[in-house]
Amino acid sequence: MGINEDTRDLSVVAESIRLVTLQTFANIGFGHVGGAMSIIETLAALYGGEMRIDPKRPNLVDRDRLVLSKGHAGPALYATLCLRGFFPKEVLLQLNQGGGSLPSHCDMHKTIGIDMTTGSLGQGMSTAIGLALGSRLNGYENNTYLILGDGECNEGQVWEGAMFAAHHNINNLITFVDWNKQQLDGFTKDILDMGDIGEKFKAFGWHTQTVAGHDPGIIKAAITDAKKYKDAPSAIILDTVKGYGCNFAEGIAGNHHMNFTKEEIDKAIEDATDKLEYVRELSNKK
Amino acid sequence: MFTIHELFEKNPKMMREVYCDTLLELALSNEDIVVLDADLMSSSGMKPFFQRFPDRAFNCGVAEANMIGIASGLSAMGKIPFAHSFGCFATRRVCDQIMISAAYAKQNVRIVGSDPGVTAAYNGGTHMPFEDMGVLRSIPEITLIEPADNVILEDIVKQLAELKGVYYIRMARKNAVSIYKEGSNFHIGRGNTLVDGTDVTIFSSGIMVYEAIKASSILQTDGISARVIDMFTWKPVDTELIDNCARITGAFVTAENHNVIGGLGSSIAEAAAMIRPVPIEMVGVKDRFGQVGTEDFLREEYELTASDIVSAAKVAVQRKG
Numbered sequence: 062m063g064i065n066e067d068t069r070d071l072s073v074v075a076e077s078i079r080l081v082t083l084q085t086f087a088n089i090g091f092g093h094v095g096g097a098m099s100i101i102e103t104l105a106a107l108y109g110g111e112m113r114i115d116p117k118r119p120n121l122v123d124r125d126r127l128v129l130s131k132g133h134a135g136p137a138l139y140a141t142l143c144l145r146g147f148f149p150k151e152v153l154l155q156l157n158q159g160g161g162s163l164p165s166h167c168d169m170h171k172t173i174g175i176d177m178t179t180g181s182l183g184q185g186m187s188t189a190i191g192l193a194l195g196s197r198l199n200g201y202e203n204n205t206y207l208i209l210g211d212g213e214c215n216e217g218q219v220w221e222g223a224m225f226a227a228h229h230n231i232n233n234l235i236t237f238v239d240w241n242k243q244q245l246d247g248f249t250k251d252i253l254d255m256g257d258i259g260e261k262f263k264a265f266g267w268h269t270q271t272v273a274g275h276d277p278g279i280i281k282a283a284i285t286d287a288k289k290y291k292d293a294p295s296a297i298i299l300d301t302v303k304g305y306g307c308n309f310a311e312g313i314a315g316n317h318h319m320n321f322t323k324e325e326i327d328k329a330i331e332d333a334t335d336k337l338e339y340v341r342e343l344s345n346k347k
Numbered sequence: 348m349f350t351i352h353e354l355f356e357k358n359p360k361m362m363r364e365v366y367c368d369t370l371l372e373l374a375l376s377n378e379d380i381v382v383l384d385a386d387l388m389s390s391s392g393m394k395p396f397f398q399r400f401p402d403r404a405f406n407c408g409v410a411e412a413n414m415i416g417i418a419s420g421l422s423a424m425g426k427i428p429f430a431h432s433f434g435c436f437a438t439r440r441v442c443d444q445i446m447i448s449a450a451y452a453k454q455n456v457r458i459v460g461s462d463p464g465v466t467a468a469y470n471g472g473t474h475m476p477f478e479d480m481g482v483l484r485s486i487p488e489i490t491l492i493e494p495a496d497n498v499i500l501e502d503i504v505k506q507l508a509e510l511k512g513v514y515y516i517r518m519a520r521k522n523a524v525s526i527y528k529e530g531s532n533f534h535i536g537r538g539n540t541l542v543d544g545t546d547v548t549i550f551s552s553g554i555m556v557y558e559a560i561k562a563s564s565i566l567q568t569d570g571i572s573a574r575v576i577d578m579f580t581w582k583p584v585d586t587e588l589i590d591n592c593a594r595i596t597g598a599f600v601t602a603e604n605h606n607v608i609g610g611l612g613s614s615i616a617e618a619a620a621m622i623r624p625v626p627i628e629m630v631g632v633k634d635r636f637g638q639v640g641t642e643d644f645l646r647e648e649y650e651l652t653a654s655d656i657v658s659a660a661k662v663a664v665q666r667k668g
Contacts, residue, residue, distance in 0.1 A: 122425070169423075170453055177423065178452035181443055187413045188448050191420015198381070198403070199424060218444075221413035229405070 070344035071277035074144075075105035076337040079306050081140035083333050085153045087326045092156075093165070095303040095316035097137035099241040099274070100129075100208055103299060104141040106280040107206060116146035119173050123201040126176035126192050130185020131210035131239065132166035133318070139163050139172065147174035183216025185209065186236075190226050193234040204288070207236040212244025215253050220265065226294040227266030235287045236296045238262075239274065241303035245317040262296040274299030275306075308332055349499075349531035351541055355524050355557060358497050363392030363520040365497045366459065369504040370429060374400055380508060383418055383430040385411045390520065391431040391461055411436045415444035415458070422454035427508055433467070434460030434476035434517060442482055450486050450513045457507045463493065463517045463553060464604035465645035467637065475637025480581050481609025483515050490535065491581040493517040495556040498527040499579060506535060517553065524557040526577065538585045544574030547660045548592035548599050550615050552578050555602040555630070555651065562602075562656035573600075573660055584614045586622060593623035598663040600628050602656050607631040626666035628659035 078101050086092045108114075112125040129138050136156055143153055148162075155161030162171045166180030177192065179185045189207035196203050209219060226234055238258055246252050255261070263269045268290040272283045280299070287295035303317075304310030309325040321329075374380040374396070382396050382404045397404040407414035411432050418428035431437065437460035438445070449456040460479050462468075467475040480491050490512060494500040500518065507514050526541070533539065538550070542563045551559035556577045563573040574596055576588065592599070599619065601612035612629035619625055632649045646652050 177420070178447070181447040183412075184416050184444060184448045187416020187444070188420040188423070188452070190413075191417040191422070192424055193420075194405075194417065195421045195424025195426050198421075198426065218412045218416065221407075221410035222416070225407055225410065225413055225417070228408075 070340065070347070071105050071109045071281065072340040073337070073344050074109035075102045075277050076333065076340050077144055078105055078137065078141050080330065080333040080337050081144060081153070082137045083307060083326065083330050085136050085140055085156050087330060088154055089157050091318070091320040092136060093133040093318050094307055094310045094321070095243065095319070096131055096134045096210060096239065096241070098305045098307050098310060099301040099303050100134050100239050101137055101306070102275045102277040103208060103237055103239070103280055104137055105277040106284060108141045108145050109277065111281060111284055112206070113203060116174070119147060122199070123196070123203050125204050125206065127206045127208070128177040128179060128185040128189040128192065129167050129208050130179050130189070131182065131208060131213055132179030132185070135163070135165060135167045138167065138175070142172070142174035182210070182213040183218035186219045186222035189234060189236070190222050190231055193231045194229070196233055203233065205234050207234060209236060209238045210244070211238055211240045211242065211249055211255060211258060212252070214238065214255050214258060223262060223265040223267065230292065231294045232291050234294045235284060236294065238296060238298045239301055240298050241301040243303040243316065247314060259296070259298040266293055268293045268295045269298065271298040271300060274301035306333065306336065349533060349539055350528040352525040352528050355526070355560065357522045358525045359522065360497060361392065361521050362497060362500055362518055362523055363461065365500050366504060366518065367392045367396055369501045371396055371399060373505065373508050374403065377427065377508060379425060379427045381405070381421055381426045381428050383407055383414050383428060385409060385414045385432045385436065387432055390433070391459070392520065393431065411441045412444045415441045415456070416448045418456045419448035419452060419454040422456055427455065429457045429459060431459040431461065433474055434463050434479040435474055438476065438479040438515065439482045445483065445489070445513065446486050450489055454513070455511045457514045457516070459516045459518050461518050461520045463519060464632065464637070465642050465649060465651065466519045466521070466554065466604070468642045468645065469639060471639035472637040477606040477632045477635070477637060478609065479517060480605055480611070481613070484582055484609055484614065488512060489582065490514045491517070492535065493553040493579055493581065495553055495577055495579060496523040496526045498525070498529055498531050499533055502532050503535065519554060523554070526556055533579070536580050536583050536585060538588045539577040539579070540574065541577055542573065542575035544572040545596055546572045546598070547664050548574040548576060548596045549602055549656060549660065550576045550578045550599060550611060551602040552581065552611050554604050558651065558653045559602050559656055561653035562660065565653060565657050566660055571660060571664055578611060578615070581611050581614055584618050586618050589615060589618045590622045593619055593625045598626045598667050600630060600656055600659045600663050603631040604651055605631055606634055608634055626663050628663040630655050630659050
């Protein structure tokens with residue numbers, strides 16, 4: 062069930078990632094379920110062919126890079142990297158295990174395929190700019206991708222970086238904002254309302270699109286559009302639902318980090334398996 | 348190996364000019380050298396670098412957290428970043444970025460914080476870091492350096508261009524008293540014994556090195572043989588030297604232009620307590636905030652003079668019993 066550049070149907074890629082992510086969470090009984098579920102279609106678009114990467118040569122210097130600044134969503138990226146062939150499935154059992162290679166938040170020195178250490182919110186914006194700027198200085202024709210959370214955009218550092226990236230026209234940086242409308246303590250509009258995040262990036266001088274965040278085809282098209290635009294860095298605001306596709310988490314309060322029962326996760330895995338079968342059948346019919 | 352200058356005159360060349368000239372020289376032969384500043388390019392003396400290498404110099408504006416993050420990202424792409432701000436903003440304001448984006452992510456980032464302690468003078472309390480080294484000292488694997496003069500600054504900057512890891516240089520911007528002769532070179536992590544002595548050891552750093560040397564002369568006339576160390580690396584601290592000095596002199600004075608809590612005195616006391624406990628007196632800022640004034644006024648105000656070291660040394664010797 063691995064994914065590669067020949068897996069044309071990104072829905073199949075996305076549902077495969079969702080299933081494996083849930084299976085990974087199932088091993089430990091808790092985790093950052095909400096924010097992992099909401100970025101799965103984006104990971105499918107990126108790792109399902111968009112990114113110039115090679116699992117056999119994970120340290121290629123001019124590869125595309127992803128900074129998952131909302132590092133708590135690591136398990137979704139671990140599932141993606143595993144499916145893409147960066148490491149075998151047994152490694153997923155190491156999530157949150159002492160001495161293991163899959164920490165709760167991404168660590169570039171512990172996990173093959175992780176391009177930047179993240180976890181302290183807001184910092185991925187700046188490190189991603191550094192990667193993109195370094196790529197430019199080195200003459201690479203690659204792209205750096207960045208995934209921010211909407212709650213993460215509370216951090217001032219995000220906007221420091223937004224100013225810098227526009228001023229220096231860091232156009233090899235494509236930033237996604239997972240606009241899932243929730244942060245740890247509740248709905249963003251109740252905790253610290255960010256208003257229109259897309260308009261904010263636009264006001265900071267960015268090329269901005271707002272797209273359906275659970276349609277990998279639409280996300281891919283948005284990336285294609287962003288790559289064409291060379292006069293500014295690009296922001297793609299993903300209209301998403303926190304916990305999407307996981308029945309005990311989707312859209313509910315308190316889904317940032319949750320404990321769940323065996324019955325709950327078994328049901329979620331069953332649903333995800335059915336959904337994967339369904340999109341596979343659809344794909345075969347095409 | 349190093350040689351002591353002995354004239355102890357103020358060098359007409361400012362330390363910031365040395366910093367800039369050294370990076371200009373390095374950048375000519377090493378295209379990976381990149382420089383970042385946070386709207387203090389003029390203060391850090393780096394304007395010539397920005398003019399000579401505009402593609403490799405980034406003024407991040409008044410946004411220090413972003414600057415440290417970008418430096419870390421540049422490091423991940425194989426670049427050799429040197430980032431500057433005033434010491435207070437290069438450390439306490441960006442502590443988490445240095446901790447996570449740089450150190451925890453195992454990047455190679457060199458951070459220069461200027462105007463340490465009382466050298467911030469007219470910029471006053473908000474800009475007067477007595478805490479910069481203390482703030483960073485609890486970050487694992489970081490190296491903390493305070494060079495006393497132009498010669499050691501130049502040598503350290505050249506070494507850092509080759510070394511891996513996160514380094515913080517606490518750098519006075521203006522004219523320093525020359526301690527070392529040109530051509531000297533230094534071992535990061537090892538203290539320099541500048542004056543031999545058998546009764547007490549004075550561990551000093553930065554602007555306090557010359558005060559320590561003066562103090563040792565005064566103490567000599569009082570019949571006390573004081574050993575003077577330039578402990579320019581605060582972390583990792585030279586435990587072997589601390590052990591030797593404790594064995595030879597049996598009493599310590601620490602002299603720092605920094606809060607005694609969390610600074611040089613703390614690091615030497617911690618090491619000595621575990622290796623070979625001896626009486627220690629600390630000359631430094633006694634847990635106070637900075638304030639505005641001339642450097643001379645502030646040295647008196649915070650008791651950072653040779654005479655303060657002399658008094659402390661006498662107490663330390665007396666405590667040996």
